[in-house]
Amino acid sequence: MNSSSLRQYLRSMNSRHIPPRQGRQGFWDKLLAGFLIAFSPIGVYYAASDNYRNNSNFTTTLVVTGIFGLVVLIAAEGLSRPPHNGPHEFVKQDEKKGKRDEDERVLVCLGDSLTHGACSANWVDDVGPYLTQQLQNKDKTTVKVNVVNAGQNSICTHTVLHEKVYDVVACQPDYIFIMIGTNDAMAIYRDDWAQERMHTWSLTEQPTEDVLIRNLTDTVKSLLDTTTANIAIATLPPFGENIDSDSNKIIQSINCRIKTLEYLFLGEIRNTRRETGRVSVIDVNSALWAEIIRQRSSHNITKTTHSIDKFLPYAIVMGMLHCVFGLSWNLVTRLLTGNAVLSESLHLNENGGCIVTNEVVKWLMDKMM
CATH class of the missing domain: 3.40.50.1110 (SGNH hydrolase)
Known part of the structure; x- marks a missing residue:
């Protein structure tokens, strides 16, 4: 393929180019999943009764779950980042x-x-x-x-x-x-x-x-x-x-x-x-x-x-x-x-x-x- 025909091919290719994707699990899906994982403990906190909320075991579980969610989000971002x-x-x-x-x-x-x-x-x-x-x-x-x-x-x-x-x-x-x-x-x-x-x-x-x-x-x-x-x-x-x-x-x-x-x-x-x-x-x-x-x-x-x-x-x-x-x-x-x-x-x-x-x-x- 000579240089002129290659340039012509690239122009036609750019018109039908498909950008890189991550299947159905794109950026916004991943971001939403991360927020749900990381901040779902907040919903659990407000849904819990006042007596249970004051329980130290509950607070510890809440903090650990939140930290784990953020760790998962960081790992997911690192593993899916384009080269x-x-x-x-x-x-x-x-x-x-x-x-x-x-x-x-x-x-x-x-x-x-x-x-x-x-x-x-x-x-x-x-x-x-x-x-x-x-x-x-x-x-x-x-x-x-x-x-x-x-x-x-x-x-x-x-x-x-x-x-x-x-x-x-x-x-x-x-x-x-x-x-x-x-x-x-x-x-x-x-x-x-x-x-x-x-x-x-x-x-x-x-x-x-x-x-x-x-x-x-x-x-x-x-x-x-x-x-x-x-x-x-x-x-x-x-x-x-x-x-x-x-x-x-x-x-x-x-x-x-x-x-x-x-x-x-x-x-x-x-x-x-x-x-x-x-x-x-x-x-x-x-x-x-x-x-x-x-x-x-x-x-x-x-x-x-x-x-x-x-x-x-x-x-x-x-x-x-x-x-x-x-x-x-x-x-x-x-x-x-x-x-x-x-x-x-x-x-x-x-x-x-x-x-x-x-x-x-x-x-x-x-x-x-």
Whole structure:
């Protein structure tokens, strides 16, 4: 796509752009929920009888409930805050700056909460510094890579295809890293999670393995046609650290199909105008399992039994400990689940985030050399 046609595409894209959203649970819903949680004790206070109101136990309960509500509100705000280096912020700064330098590159990381980095380790922010270090080791000190975080909590492949693709194209990226499908896999694993995802994101069909692969394939096709970027597709991280669990059997099946996409696109590329070798598959899943096995060997642990079915209550507690009290994801993982790379068996702790960062930088270095 030449520069004039790209500008024309971006103008048409802006006219149909859909701003980022949080499903049906937007800012005002979250604010209202926070007020209800934090200030409901006031209503209880006025509803109580005079005798009970003077009871010291009642007063203590009232204060503790109010404090807990405020803590929950602070944690909810911290976990849902958009990335500071999101696509919209980047495009605004890029437009102000004008023409990019010759040695300037743009990487967009596209995904869900594991990429967003609020309720999971923020590996995206580590890519830039680590890549710069690796480039210096190769005497490529003039190359500058801007890293854009296009991750969003809770989204499925449907939302990526129909909304987030436009955000990515607006950044005019040189490299795109895609790690999406975890929420689809959750919906495949449990029907109640499927219904929740369909309601929250107004999905037109229930997520299945076929739907996931189709949406992911169409997303890559769209990005190949509307950008000149090299694209990496990541295999999905594990669902808990028990490789024999039913949830991980679903992940293994999905990842087997993701791995074939690189060859599928190579076959299509030979018969189209697309350049050869622009699509790669990065096996993040295998890299994470290697680290799990390494840590188990060094600590004499045979298997972690913590299941992804229990992730939600653990996620709430871990989110409060991280956002309100500043504890690292590694620390809360050790305290509550004992996992190696997955905090509550779904999201990444710093150990897991470091693995993803390393895989992304290895791919970038291979493309740049």
